[in-house]
Amino acid sequence: MSKRKAVSLISGGLDSMLATKTILEQGIHVEGINFFTGFCVEGHTHAIRKRDQKKPKRNNALWVAEQLGIKLHIIDVVEEYKSVLLNPRHGYGANMNPCLDCKGFMVRKALEWMEENGFDFIITGEVIGQRPMSQRRDTLPVIARESGANDRLLRPLCAKLLPPTLPEREGWVDRERLHDFSGRSRKPQMRLAARFGLKDYAQPAGGCCFLTDKSYSDRLVDLWQARDRRDYELDDIMLLKVGRHLRPRPGFKMIIGREQGENKFMEGYRRQFMHMHTTSCPGPLVLIDGRPDEQELELAARITARFSQGRDQARVRVAVTDRNGVSRELEVAPLPPQDIAPEWHI
């Protein structure tokens, strides 16, 4: 009989790494699959800000695959993911994270991939009781069922606490050499990592994506409210990760670069947004989302001046460029700091 093949959901975190290693050790051929939803926590997005940070700028999923010596297929699911996030059947977690629907979706995509590529089963790093929403004793079966993977979905880290799956029943894998991890403690994982000699792995705190982040979720909801429409493009959700976001009036939002790396990144969006920058002194690049009227435009210019190096000068010149690339200059007084209402910050 030819070697059995498993496709493993690789998030870049420790759990999926351990689950994969456990199955590799049983002589199964494993390849990794990783889904890009647009919300994934990427080392590089942080790197936009601090280019010289000490942490390596690596893609953790690629790094994990390389450590394990397996192939990795990264799948762009940005478009399909919208319906998961916008209409989750099982609702959201603590923030805008639709974890249960998200997991079901990812396993379903892995199932499609498995069938197209002649693989036999799917593995994930899920652990009973590890996460409040998607990894509960009662929700793990929901993922298996709604994804359509059913008993072709094996969770090596907690398999001994679950009914035997097809790969176990068929003897492709030895159930005795799977694990019985449960709960929020990370100790069993640490021990297993040590046994495998794995070091330097990533340990994401909240979850695998920005949707578990409170301030990110607030910005996303603000975007929907302001546009009166729950929708987004990839550019929108990328920009939510960057800069200082201020909404001084309901009709427009300002994205203010906080430092060189962010300004440079935002330069790529100058054709899609009206933007501002100070010309009489160095200052940030500011993208304007929405349609400010003339008065609001002046307010935006004063705020832009406030975040420039000319903040203490009486007058600062600010160039305003519209989407067609037509520029003009305004001369304004920087807005005093106390006039920037705390609730403008999103």
Add this chain to the structure above:
Amino acid sequence: MSEHRLDARRLLCPMPVIRTQDRIKDLAPGDILEVICTDPGASNDIPAWCRINGHSLLSCHERDGEIVLRIEVGGD
């Protein structure tokens, strides 16, 4: 053996990797793909992706703020 080009400028990681991967699917072993990108992360990720999946990175350098990678497609 043929030469191909992929413009992945302005895309953020991991999109340049995904585009590279999807493009290479349609190429034959020995073909050369030149990828141009602007996200500095790509200069780590694309080489890592090549190592994992058995393609050879011929060169990776910066040219006018853009990163140019040349990849030789490997056999399966």
